[in-house]
Amino acid sequence: MHTIQRSLLLLAALPLVAFAADHAHVNRTAEAYKVMLASFKAKGQAGMDRLKQDPTQKACSKYSDNPPPKLKQALLEANQKTVKSPADGKYLGDWKRGMAIADDGKGLQYNDDPKVPSGGNCYACHQLDKAHIAYGTIGPSLYHYGKNRAFSEAAIKLAWSMLYNMKGYSLCSPMPRFGAHHILTQQQLKDVMALLFDPDSPVNK
16 A cells, blocks of 8 residues: 555544544543542532532543633633622732631531631642742742732732632633632632732742
């Protein structure tokens, strides 16, 4: 068989290969979901509703964190629309309270008291200052976050939006939607923002 003929056959087969791969991924996702449904039991505040995916989560699962451009853009815009600015127009609270929130990994688990505000558990994914030598690296370092952005108003507003709902900027980000999903209160969000932007915060020292 000529080289050109072989190339044409290979090109013709590519859509079938892609379809088979996508179909296999969908099947694996469905199987994983069935396993979770069978193994997860509701307990306390951790209910079965946590296994229900919203459109953003479904798209990220179906397309391996890379949805088609049009769908991705539509979902980014939908997530951005959930962001609410502070009612009083003030974005920064107390950085010391923000540090405590960033350090706190409690909240939303079945054995946590739902009446007690959740923590942010920020150190699980980010470096925030020099004093902490143990931190996660799933997310980028936030050390000197405000300082590197000249503490600008535009940077503050953008950071608020990302903290509120990161999936409006990075659709399949593992970062929790702290504001949109009411994980942190508005005051807690302000305090974490102060941790990032207050010049006196250890983040910016």
